[in-house]
Amino acid sequence: MQFNRKHLLGLEELSSDEIRMILDTAVPFKEISERQIKKVPVLRGKTIVNLFFEPSTRTRISFEFAEKRLSADTVNVNVSTSSVSKGETLVDMARNLEAMKIDMVVIRHAASGAPAFLAQRIDSNVINAGDGWHEHPTQGLLDMLTIRDHFGKLDGLKVAIVGDVIHSRVARSNIWGLQKMGAQVGVCGPPTLVPASLKELGVKIYSRIEDVLSEVDVVNVLRIQLERMHSNMFPSLGEYNRLYGISTARLEAAGRDVLILHPGPMNRGVEIDSDVADGEHQVILEQVTNGVAVRMAVLFLLAGGKQAGAAEATEMRGE
């Protein structure tokens, strides 16, 4: 089976078969990162530009490792040092990069739809590394891979996304991906941060975190951004923690095994208490490890690789 897409713009547009193919492809790639020589030559000669219009550490480094472990040549463009600060438009910048004969663009942008905009106008493969509040598909995929690693399945699981759902591209990619894979998705957070219209997508809206913890198998805890407090989305970080923070006491009161995910970076003591962040329920660092593998799988498949070829590709040795 071949992955027949040119771009990865979001999980909304993918079928469950396509998502499954990416996750299955990621599995053999995980092993590469465990080796002494972490490199296979499957993308040798490919040029990839990581175009980051927003600050990012984790996602950018994860993509860069994925690209390098597949032997691609990579260039990182960060907004602070780019010609965007000289007033160049997004489309002009992309066309210029493409004129230098690149193969793929990984883009992070503050505006929802920026990767789709780019994909409509340039010939390279476009991978969305997070656009505004819209989607962060590789994060959604790595979250699903982590959950699947733990439960052996996604179908039938109950997953809740807790926190600033309205401003979260991670939430949207999780909702689309998990629903397509047969999981039941719920959300919980202050109503100022949870769009009521999500009901129309079949998403359950929880008002109390206690109800979430007594019902679901997985909680994906979103990062709370300090600026949301300043725009009156909630009165204080302390009150947020009191109402929605994931604490050991709450987990114990629920008395169930709940898997805790967090896309990072964490605010310890706000959305998640330190003893949970470091505790036995969480798989936060597994998510990071899986992030590299999922991104390798996406790059490999978009470059025309076949899922069946992934295992074979890992047999190859880099120079």
Next chain:
Amino acid sequence: MKRLLIRGGRLVDPANTVDEKLDVLLSGGKVAGVGKAIDAAEVDEVLDATGKVVVPGLIDMHVHLREPGREDEETVESGCRAAAAGGFTAVAAMPNTEPVTDDQATVGYIIREAIRAGYSRVYPIGAITREIKGENLAEMGSMLDAGAVAFTDDGHCLASAEVLRKAMTYSLIFDVPIIQHCEDPELVGDGVMNSGITATRLGLAGNPCEAEEVIVYRDCALARLTGARFHVAHISAARSVDIVRNFKAEGVRVTAEATPHHFILTDEAVGDFDTNAKMAPPLRGAADVVAVRKGLADGTIDCIASDHAPHHYDEKEAAFANAPNGIVGLETSFALVYTELVLGGVLDFSTLVRRMSTAPARLLKLPGGSLAVGDQGDVTVLDLDINWTIDKHKFYSKCRNTPFHGRQVTGRAVATVVGGRVVWRRDGD
């Protein structure tokens, strides 16, 4: 004096309750005769309207001509040519120009440019407040002397209830409409499209109907308080229509207009971030579309206006949140209204003529909107049988920003007559 005979057409003139096959004779810029088989021997020019419909010149009371200031997007000349091609004998020009149309000189400049261009008439609408800042009243009286016909801070909602109350009270001297772009800026916030599932899906900030409704209600109440004439621009939300209906029933002097895009498209037209579906107020939901249509049918909404808003393609070529609001409309408005509302069974044809000619003329106290002997000789000749495909590349407007490109429509202006002179005529196609 030059005499033009428009012969053989079906004359639809609701102001004079006329709907029959009649010739119209224009002389000296005025209507000189309306009758059956007027003798063509003594005329200078005959316009054969056989099989066509003849109506009082269409008037678009909400148009952005962009001049002065953004001549790269539109000029008075290019906009007036687009208007004439769309069948409009007159347009009202919005004041959010650069500099703002907030004084006598700018009003006079726009009128002179329109006369020089020689297509449709232009009636400038002046700013309510200087530089559209919402603070100090602009010189209404001076602008009216120069030819302005109404006042608005369009593009910006005049948010201060107190400034608006003063403006309405002051406008009583002249009995002219105060037009409001009804959107509470605080409720709009960062919103770039209608609140709802499409905005949630796309991760775009929502702008709820309530942002419009609260201002429509507040300003209707201020119209009641002051006794002024108040006009709601581009009404978009179902409950806004209800509010206007209720205040009208109460006898408050409120009027409203709607644009074709607000009664044809919903927020689903944003699709995958199509910036040509980005407007202010935004495209709403299906129930709102139905309510606006109902408002047009029952007379709650008096007029149809296009809110013609040309934008340079560089500016619409951007991520959705960064693109400007608005679309061009002069060259698509009539066909869209005829196809959707008349062929769609919402309005009869004579009501269309009221909404697009008679009502805006009365509202702005313009000569026009009627074709009785002695009236201004502004006439539009329409072909209601022609099916065509909207092609943005054929627009006379300088801009192409429309979500209707490629749409199949019926009905088109074939001749536009201003002051007894044919200013535009469709040849061939």
